[in-house]
Amino acid sequence: MTKNDCLGQIIDSLLAIQHRGQDAAGAVTYDGSIFHIKKGNSLVRDVFKEKNIKRLTGKVGLGHVRYPTIGSGSNEDAQPLYINSPYGIVMVHNGNVANYRELKEKLNASKRHINTSSDVEIILNVFAESLKNKTKFSSQAVFDSAKEVMEKVKGGYSVVGYIANKGMFAFKDPHGIKPLFFARKGDQVLFSSETVTSDVLEFDFVDEVKPGEMIWVSEMTRETVRKTLLRKEYRPCIFEWVYFARPDSIIEGVSVYEARFRMGAELALQMKDKNISADAVIPVPDTARTAALAISEGLKIPFKEGLIKNRYIWRTFIMPNSEKRDYSLRHKLNPIKSEIRGKRIILVDDSIVRGVTSKKIISLVREAGASEIIFASTSPPIKFPCIYGIDMQTKSELIAHDKSVEDVAGFIGADRLFYLSVEGLKKAVSLINPKVFVAGTNCFCDACFTKSYPGDITEEELLTVEKERLKDRFISGDQNVHSIFDKKKQLS
Ligand code: SF4
Secondary structure, three states: OOOOEHHHHHHHHHHHOHHHOOOEEEEEEEOOOOEEEEEEOOOHHHHOOHHHHHHOOEOEEEEEEEOOOOOOOOHHHOOOEEEOOOOOEEEEEEEEEOOHHHHHHHHHHOOOOOOOOOHHHHHHHHHHHHHHOOOOOOHHHHHHHHHHHHHHOOEEEEEEEEEOOOEEEEEEOOOOOOOOEEEEEOOEEEEEOOOHHHHHHOOEEEEEOOOOEEEEEEOOOOOEEEEEOOOOOOOOEOHHHHHHOOOOOEEOOEEHHHHHHHHHHHHHHHHHOOOOOOOEEEEOOOOOHHHHHHHHHHHOOOEOOOEEEOOOOOOOOOOOOHHHHHHHHHHHEEEOHHHHOOOEEEEEEOOOOOOHHHHHHHHHHHHOOOOEEEEEEOOOOOOOOOOOOOOOOOHHHOOOOOOOHHHHHHHHOOOEEEEOOHHHHHHHHHOOOOOOOOOOOOOOEOHHHHOOOOOOOOHHHHHHHHHHHHHHHHHOOOHHHHHHHHHHOOOO
């Protein structure tokens, strides 16, 4: 950003991407001599008060909404993070560091103090240590330091940072797993995870930040320089189109709305082959609505609204604690009994992760009088943990990990269950932009369905991430995890 009241624009952007994380929010601005930081464990609207807007002055800044991955979820872990040496650097990121423990030990050994359990602090310290060791500051020194991050840090990360009085930068991991794009309005520059922010702020989209690329916006020369530092196979997260991104966002030229519609159309084809008949197609609001429309069209079965969502309750899947999820679901959805009673329903949802939410929704629809429930998931079976930043890391919690489709249907209480196939999902997204996503190539990260993790992730690293995640949940008092520990004694 390069506008004096940039905080207002940052807050507007954060509100537009609040769906990406509701655990914490924060922002930093720089007024030419001092960084002003405000962050807290709450929603954007609750973190930023009138007095903060007055205090956080400056024409450059960063904002963040946190989705908890590894980390205790404390206030200190909220982003942006600041480091005073060299020059004064602030940073935010989206993603997850897979070799967090190893890098933390190395940084500690090199006398760097790691103060939080947020993995952006690892990226920030690797970057700062490298920049500090350069003989003098230059744009090339910034590129070289980002390259060192890409060489050392495994995982999926999109990073935006600012170096006091020198410039702003953005870079993506070499596989380009997490979304990040940049936009302009006059001499203002915007980096963001989703294009909805440029719509809201009326910026013009310029391009995606490419895998392994850094974009440097120099305050000294006013130049914008792009360099690919370390590129590997492009593997953007396919789950962004399934669930995470807003339907009005566009990632790599692929409209999230259009992709979801095509997912529904592909799923309808799979169901047609099995001679499915029903009285109504009902979406679980809101993500699945678009796919449900396509299923309704494809199977020629009427689309109905049968579940009403209370919009003022937090999303369940990204809430960190399963007890909160249970509480929230009961207060979030209410059935329209007249649309359900005595009917054979195709219930469409975006995914089945732990199975607990799907089970509760099915029971709600059954209690409302459905005579038969066919459950349709626009995501394939989620069998493996995500180590790149989506909160489904513990294998033991994934219902499809060791169960057949029939067994999952039994667990959630569905009469029949259909998952979109991995091929169908890839086809739905890639056909919209075949220039970038070439059919038949390994052009997405789909590791949570296939275990094909981008990068050389070892079994040991997978196990470490699993244990860290379980430990965090245990500490937060998650009863599901307590029972896993009781049964398996996973932490010795
Ligand atoms: S493992 Fe799944 S959720 Fe995680 S980045 Fe890959 S596709 Fe996305």
